[in-house]
Amino acid sequence: MSSSTAAMAKTAVLRVSDIRKSFGSVEALRGVDLEIRPREIHGLIGDNGAGKSTLVKIIAGAIQPDGGTIEVNGQRVSFATPRDAEEAGIETVYQDLALTPTLDVGENVFLGREVLKSGLLGRVGFLDRPSMRERAKAQLETLGVDLPSLTCEVGALSGGQRQAVAVARAAIWGRSLLLMDEPTAALGVAQTEFVLRLMQRFRDEQGLSILFITHNLPNVMRAVDRVTVLRLGQPVLTAPIGEVTEHQLIGEMTGVRSHSSSSRETP
Amino acid sequence: MTSVAVRLRSIVRRQEQRYQSLWIGLILLVIVVVFAIATPSGTFLTFSNLRNVAVNASELLILAAGMTFLLIAAGIDLSVGAIVVFASVVAAKVMGTLAGSPDEVAKFIYPHLALALLIGIPAGIAVGLGWGIVNGTLAVTLKIPAFIATLGSAGVILGLAQVWTGGINVQNVPLPLQKFFGLGLLAGVVPWPVVIAAVVTGLMWVVLARTRFGMRTYAIGSNPEAARRAGIDVSRHMFLVYVLVGLLCGLVGFIDVARFNTASVAGHTQDALSAIAAVVIGGTSLFGGRGRMSGTVIGAFIPAVLQNGFVIMNVQAFWQNVAVGCVLLVAVYFDQFRRRTPVRL
Numbered sequence: 266m267s268s269s270t271a272a273m274a275k276t277a278v279l280r281v282s283d284i285r286k287s288f289g290s291v292e293a294l295r296g297v298d299l300e301i302r303p304r305e306i307h308g309l310i311g312d313n314g315a316g317k318s319t320l321v322k323i324i325a326g327a328i329q330p331d332g333g334t335i336e337v338n339g340q341r342v343s344f345a346t347p348r349d350a351e352e353a354g355i356e357t358v359y360q361d362l363a364l365t366p367t368l369d370v371g372e373n374v375f376l377g378r379e380v381l382k383s384g385l386l387g388r389v390g391f392l393d394r395p396s397m398r399e400r401a402k403a404q405l406e407t408l409g410v411d412l413p414s415l416t417c418e419v420g421a422l423s424g425g426q427r428q429a430v431a432v433a434r435a436a437i438w439g440r441s442l443l444l445m446d447e448p449t450a451a452l453g454v455a456q457t458e459f460v461l462r463l464m465q466r467f468r469d470e471q472g473l474s475i476l477f478i479t480h481n482l483p484n485v486m487r488a489v490d491r492v493t494v495l496r497l498g499q500p501v502l503t504a505p506i507g508e509v510t511e512h513q514l515i516g517e518m519t520g521v522r523s524h525s526s527s528s529r530e531t532p
Numbered sequence: 533m534t535s536v537a538v539r540l541r542s543i544v545r546r547q548e549q550r551y552q553s554l555w556i557g558l559i560l561l562v563i564v565v566v567f568a569i570a571t572p573s574g575t576f577l578t579f580s581n582l583r584n585v586a587v588n589a590s591e592l593l594i595l596a597a598g599m600t601f602l603l604i605a606a607g608i609d610l611s612v613g614a615i616v617v618f619a620s621v622v623a624a625k626v627m628g629t630l631a632g633s634p635d636e637v638a639k640f641i642y643p644h645l646a647l648a649l650l651i652g653i654p655a656g657i658a659v660g661l662g663w664g665i666v667n668g669t670l671a672v673t674l675k676i677p678a679f680i681a682t683l684g685s686a687g688v689i690l691g692l693a694q695v696w697t698g699g700i701n702v703q704n705v706p707l708p709l710q711k712f713f714g715l716g717l718l719a720g721v722v723p724w725p726v727v728i729a730a731v732v733t734g735l736m737w738v739v740l741a742r743t744r745f746g747m748r749t750y751a752i753g754s755n756p757e758a759a760r761r762a763g764i765d766v767s768r769h770m771f772l773v774y775v776l777v778g779l780l781c782g783l784v785g786f787i788d789v790a791r792f793n794t795a796s797v798a799g800h801t802q803d804a805l806s807a808i809a810a811v812v813i814g815g816t817s818l819f820g821g822r823g824r825m826s827g828t829v830i831g832a833f834i835p836a837v838l839q840n841g842f843v844i845m846n847v848q849a850f851w852q853n854v855a856v857g858c859v860l861l862v863a864v865y866f867d868q869f870r871r872r873t874p875v876r877l
Binding site for chain 1: 739742743744745747748750751753754755757758759761762763764821822
């Protein structure tokens with residue numbers, strides 16, 4: 266049993282070690298270790314300014330760390346651009362979705378990685394829109410998302426549907442890890458439910474891992490397999506979700522750990 | 533229920549742009565019909581008159597086609613008229629100088645005509661492209677807001693052309709250029725400037741609607757940050773669009789020299805605003821992300837049709853400005869009105 270756990274740890278989808286990042290005199294990350302296992306939804310929580318966004322941006326290749334190492338599937342990598350991270354199989358769904366409202370669903374899913382027609386026309390840049398739409402449709406069906414139309418502008422969709430398009434986009438391209446930065450922050454109750462289910466489908470049916478960054482503790486308790494708490498640029502707790510309580514997590518996030526509460530919660 | 537609402541909303545949104553082209557097309561049609569009825573003995577609707585209209589619209593059409601890309605990408609270029617003037621000065625000077633000695637050229641003898649055209653035409657176009665690179669550098673690389681960057685470059689470019697020529701039109705352009713190209717007809721039917729405008733506009737239409745470059749142009753105008761995160765080199769793309777617009781200005785400069793046999797230093801002051809007006813009348817959003825080339829084509833024909841009709845009817849041609857201004861205001865008003873009103877279902 267312990268040897269299989271060790272094997273799993275060895276083939277971690279993502280392992281970051283001793284990641285450091287300063288902005289001027291502000292130390293945003295002071296040596297972060299984080300390991301994400303295959304087929305797990307890993308929650309990353311922390312108060313404002315804990316360094317969540319900085320860490321996510323580093324893993325997504327948007328900014329570069331001052332020190333530390335990143336391994337993807339056991340291989341040392343360094344990301345100079347988001348494209349490098351994507352090539353390593355890491356896709357990011359941003360908080361503000363990063364969709365283009367006047368383009369349609371298929372175009373949004375394939376933006377930046379457009380499907381071109383075969384032959385000479387493709388070589389001079391002609392798009393194969395039907396094929397983009399078909400593939401977007403197939404992916405959305407896999408995720409159990411029903412959109413009114415794939416030729417409609419994304420700006421006409423609801424928040425949850427837009428989130429589904431962003432996730433579908435990541436799901437088509439992601440091979441190892443999906444970073445979801447506050448995906449439910451702007452959503453209503455039903456839509457949040459929908460996105461959490463989407464994440465689970467993504468894990469179960471695509472077999473990929475998710476790093477789920479959020480403020481929302483109830484969502485963490487419900488949706489993740491393991492959780493890491495960041496405080497002041499350092500991880501202060503990593504645990505399977507079954508072994509912690511919401512209270513404990515709040516304590517770790519804020520740094521206020523009263524003895525009475527922790528003793529009450531330890532079964 | 534909600535899904536039906538979203539479906540309807542999306543259909544309405546998608547159709548809106550077609551409606552804009554459609555109803556602006558209807559306005560053009562009404563104008564044509566009015567002129568057809570009002571002009572004495574139907575002179576307006578003759579083939580040769582409509583051909584004139586097309587020639588007069590050709591330069592604006594090319595500029596507006598380029599401006600369509602730029603506005604969809606949420607950029608703008610106020611220097612197009614200045615670039616046209618500068619490019620036409622270069623083309624005219626190079627051709628006049630290379631065609632023969634000053635004495636020969638004054639007597640309309642051009643011993644080196646082929647050489648003059650072979651170098652003069654590309655020179656004018658290349659200079660347009662060069663100013664496009666300058667605009668791209670200012671607005672994209674140096675991140676000066678495009679409105680100000682191109683307002684500034686417009687002053688510099690036009691000023692340099694005026695200093696260089698002393699404000700006097702450049703003469704001595706080889707006459708055969710005007711005879712065979714500027715006023716010449718393809719197969720004895722279609723004027724060459726119209727042929728060029730049609731080919732260029734058609735090409736731009738296809739690029740905008742069917743290619744990756746076109747789609748990315750929409751994406752950048754719609755949400756530049758999303759485009760950046762999708763891995764698109766937004767700066768490079770925008771730079772290329774400014775260069776494209778500069779290139780088209782160079783082409784228009786050459787066509788202008790060929791049509792009028794001179795580089796008109798005092799002309800083209802309204803070109804940038806006319807092109808923007810044509811594009812916006814055609815339904816392209818000044819805020820980027822939306823627009824169609826079909827609308828631009830209609831928008832570019834409205835001023836030429838109005839001017840031509842007024843001249844035939846002996847109305848002061850200046851009324852054209854009044855009419856185009858009104859059409860622009862009405863078009864933008866309805867456009868805003870539609871945008872402000874969410875579709876409730």
